[in-house]
Amino acid sequence: MNKVHTDILPGVPLIESPFFDEIFVAGHYDEEVLRIARDLNQNGFAVMQFPDPDFDQLAEAIRSSLRPRFDWPSWFESGQSQRIQDAWTFDDNVRRIAANDGVLDLLTILFGRRAFPFQTLTFPVGTQQHLHTDIVHFSSVPERFMCGVWVALEDVDVGAGPLVYVPGSHKWPVFANEHIGVDTRGTWVTQEIFEPLWRELLRKSGLVPKTFAPKKGQALIWLANLLHGGASHTDRAKTRWSQVTHYYFENCAYVTPMHSNPVCGDIFFRSLVDVKTGESVENQYLGRRIPLEFIDFTRSRSGISPADLEAQARMAASDNITSPGVIENVTSEPTPAASTLVAPDSGVPNEDSPLGPMLSGVAGAAVECQQGGSVDNVRDLMSLDGYAFVSSAYLSILRRPPDPDGLENYLAELRAGTEKLMIIWRLRNSVEAKRLRRDLRGYRAEFAKRFWNALLGRLSS
Numbered sequence: 001m002n003k004v005h006t007d008i009l010p011g012v013p014l015i016e017s018p019f020f021d022e023i024f025v026a027g028h029y030d031e032e033v034l035r036i037a038r039d040l041n042q043n044g045f046a047v048m049q050f051p052d053p054d055f056d057q058l059a060e061a062i063r064s065s066l067r068p069r070f071d072w073p074s075w076f077e078s079g080q081s082q083r084i085q086d087a088w089t090f091d092d093n094v095r096r097i098a099a100n101d102g103v104l105d106l107l108t109i110l111f112g113r114r115a116f117p118f119q120t121l122t123f124p125v126g127t128q129q130h131l132h133t134d135i136v137h138f139s140s141v142p143e144r145f146m147c148g149v150w151v152a153l154e155d156v157d158v159g160a161g162p163l164v165y166v167p168g169s170h171k172w173p174v175f176a177n178e179h180i181g182v183d184t185r186g187t188w189v190t191q192e193i194f195e196p197l198w199r200e201l202l203r204k205s206g207l208v209p210k211t212f213a214p215k216k217g218q219a220l221i222w223l224a225n226l227l228h229g230g231a232s233h234t235d236r237a238k239t240r241w242s243q244v245t246h247y248y249f250e251n252c253a254y255v256t257p258m259h260s261n262p263v264c265g266d267i268f269f270r271s272l273v274d275v276k277t278g279e280s281v282e283n284q285y286l287g288r289r290i291p292l293e294f295i296d297f298t299r300s301r302s303g304i305s306p307a308d309l310e311a312q313a314r315m316a317a318s319d320n321i322t323s324p325g326v327i328e329n330v331t332s333e334p335t336p337a338a339s340t341l342v343a344p345d346s347g348v349p350n351e352d353s354p355l356g357p358m359l360s361g362v363a364g365a366a367v368e369c370q371q372g373g374s375v376d377n378v379r380d381l382m383s384l385d386g387y388a389f390v391s392s393a394y395l396s397i398l399r400r401p402p403d404p405d406g407l408e409n410y411l412a413e414l415r416a417g418t419e420k421l422m423i424i425w426r427l428r429n430s431v432e433a434k435r436l437r438r439d440l441r442g443y444r445a446e447f448a449k450r451f452w453n454a455l456l457g458r459l460s461s
């Protein structure tokens with residue numbers, strides 16, 4: 001790699017550098033790295049064989065251990081897509097794929113900064129997600145230091161909602177709230193605010209979406225600004241087991257642009273954990289750590305005044321913490337059947353066209369939010385609804401406001417009919433909650449009641 005080029009523009013990923021041709025020259029890298037680099041540079045995606053010799057066994061182990069966690073009857077009935085976020089926290093095989101050294105070394109070479117995995121999503125069926133760029137969810141400063149690596153855990157059929165991507169769309173500018181004219185302060189938004197723009201850009205550009213129907217073990221890397229989504233899953237008898245790992249790169253600030261209005265002081269920094277090491281990753285700017293006080297102060301938290309949120313978080317933090325051991329034996333409790341289901345981000349299956357759900361979408365989705373505070377008992381928590389319920393559950397159990405993914409996931413779950421108690425169960429069983437050793441009064445009684453009612457219902461039917 002030519003040092004001049006990396007010194008003069010260290011804040012641009014090498015594969016997207018204006019000096020790309022002079023950096024990725026034959027002889028300096030092996031042929032496969034050069035091919036992947038060229039594909040990413042020109043098309044915004046690259047396909048490769050996942051570099052783990054035991055991939056087939058890993059894939060089989062993941063499918064069989066996660067299969068019972070999904071709600072298959074509801075999939076067959078409604079075609080409601082499902083996924084598990086961050087299964088790496090309890091499944092070593094998911095973690096092994098996310099932390100694969102071959103992938104990490106490759107990404108580090110391609111971007112010019114050390115790569116680290118920060119999120120996994122495991123899908124048993126198609127996501128049917130509207131076309132989107134990940135950069136509205138996961139951006140960085142400097143921008144574009146993020147990518148996704150999608151890998152097939154089985155052969156994917158065209159009827160099973162394959163991945164769709166738009167080659168060349170990564171070259172579009174990065175669009176944020178100010179470009180689409182949406183002020184997200186005081187509202188909770190989803191990517192739907194960008195969907196009309198993506199549809200129009202696609203129409204105007206004449207770029208053609210492509211479908212990826214791979215064999216087990218084939219992987220696709222996409223760049224942060226590449227438009228991609230999931231085709232309609234038309235054949236429900238087929239599964240589409242796959243894993244996406246999202247990667248960031250070191251020495252950046254990590255932000256969610258759709259929840260940030262930076263010139264107004266609202267910057268939604270992300271609190272990240274490196275999946276490989278389990279350590280948290282600092283936000284940095286030009287080699288210097290961004291102080292946590294600044295992050296806390298500027299994190300807009302869905303546009304609600306940071307002052308309100310911080311007051312709530314402080315109150316939650318100073319609440320009584322139950323004695324160690326209270327949460328220790330939760331694993332012996334029965335596992336609620338639908339405990340790990342996460343509804344899709346957007347779109348309902350559209351049987352007419354495989355691209356239907358990705359291009360239909362609902363425009364302008366700013367939702368007014370009512371913030372819930374911290375509570376110390378399960379009854380109070382369960383009396384809340386929607387945003388108030390999710391934010392209060394986070395403050396009460398994890399002593400922090402929800403992160404954007406968690407909030408989006410749980411709101412979608414509530415809309416899809418998941419019981420509040422199941423959501424409480426999941427939060428309470430998270431690694432983070434176990435570390436805090438904090439409990440909610442009345443939880444065990446409520447849980448036992450729910451369990452016996454379900455059992456009695458089953459026995460009497």
Ligand SMILES: O=C(O)CCC(=O)C(=O)O
Binds near residue numbers: 123134163229
């Ligand atoms: O697997 C899919 O259909 C899309 C997944 C996706 O967009 C993502 O994880 O960023």
Ligand SMILES: [Fe+2]
Binds near residue numbers: 132133134148228
């Ligand atoms: Fe995505």
